[in-house]
Amino acid sequence: MKAIDIENIEITLLLDAIFNRYGYDFRHYARASIERRIRQLKGKSGCTTISEMIPKLLHDESFFQKFVREFSIPVTDMFRDPFVYQCIRKQVVPILKTHPFVKIWHAGCATGEEAYSLSILLKEENLYDRSTLFATDFNDTALDIAKKGIYALTNAKTFTANYQAAGGISSFSEYYHARYEAMALNNALKKNITFANHNLVTDSVFGEMHFILCRNVLIYFDKILQDRVLKLFSDSLVHGGILCLGTRESLKFSTIAEKFSIIDETARLYQKKAV
């Protein structure tokens, strides 16, 4: 047996161990990314094989916490893919405005940059005060950063450029104050956001949503898990509700595709059909 085939067995065992011990289920994550991260953590942890990490993960909870922390924090920007936010402004906001109140679920919000981007957009469209945003992630370390809404000031240039390209109608600097090397977002942007722990792999429906955003999360899952999660979104949306995926993710080959019509294929905006 080749070394890489043995390693494949080790990774399967490690993922099983984590699931059985802690309930975190990475078994249907896209394997290539997860293998890459496990190999990196193997190097950092001083283990010579991946199977050496398994007893540590089972018996040392702090080692596991460190593992999950490093394992699963994707990095994102405010107004990542500005054209998507432009499309939301032009094509989604008018639909949301027909509701007396608006419930939005940002699934897999990570460190919160895109949830706050949506806050800003809703404010500028006079929709914020009747909106409730649920921003969820399974990673508590990421959620803690999200709740604080404080980011490195080195991001300001990118965020500002994105905001402008996204059709922002104000000045981005009005939404944060700079302190030392950090930019702290205004508290007003946090007022209607509830950050909560939710695991797309193991938790269930998040009811009666008008708009669900889940961008660049599905790419980390395999086909089976993608389908499960998309069904979860479909079940969590009201009829006429809107789903926004990452720009390289698609409903095209999923089992729920027929339940949705396309609002904008490039921005990956879909609307759940009435019946």
Add this chain to the structure above:
Amino acid sequence: MHSKQGHDMKKNGYKAIVMGVSAGGLAALSRLFSDLPEGFALPLIVVQHVHPTADRQIFDYFNSNCPLTVKEVEDKEKILAGYVYFAPPDYHLLVERDKTFSLSIDPRVTYSRPAIDVLFESAAYVWSSRLIGILLTGASSDGSRGMQLIKAHGGLTIAQDPATAEYPVMPQSAIDANAADKILSLDGIGKFLKTLSKTGYPDRQTKIQGQADFISDVET
């Protein structure tokens, strides 16, 4: 004559080519694509460093000058011969064991996303000795680690001759890391790919009896 559409990969010899290119890539890629023979039977998977918002109208131009279909990867897409695949801007591109692609927005590697190292490493784990890695012009050190890994798995690594590269840093860095089996000009790489196609893509492990081992014979 092969049509310009995807087909399943062949059974023996090399299975795929991964290619990394950065600054100066446009001219180098145009040249290589137009040199590819009709019916070239290996998928060609390319990471090119581009700006996150780069538009890919260049693909129209590539497609009119390349016998294979040039396209940007969709998540979970099946890898087929007959295609040149590009990593989408601002996403890492990885190869899965079941010969599909996956994408990630993991942090930049060597200041790059997509990173050449990420593609090369994941492809090395999937195709091991049945993989060819080609590193072209660029002003970065991305790709060196990936070339080392391809080589360690028994695959074949080719660096563009720095003397002929628009930006020599990237191929030179792989050569300095002792990660290049062959050092060839663009012209040489084009010829190599033609010969590879003519001889049925033999890798070093599956040499056909009586056939010259042209891989060892390629002038470096």
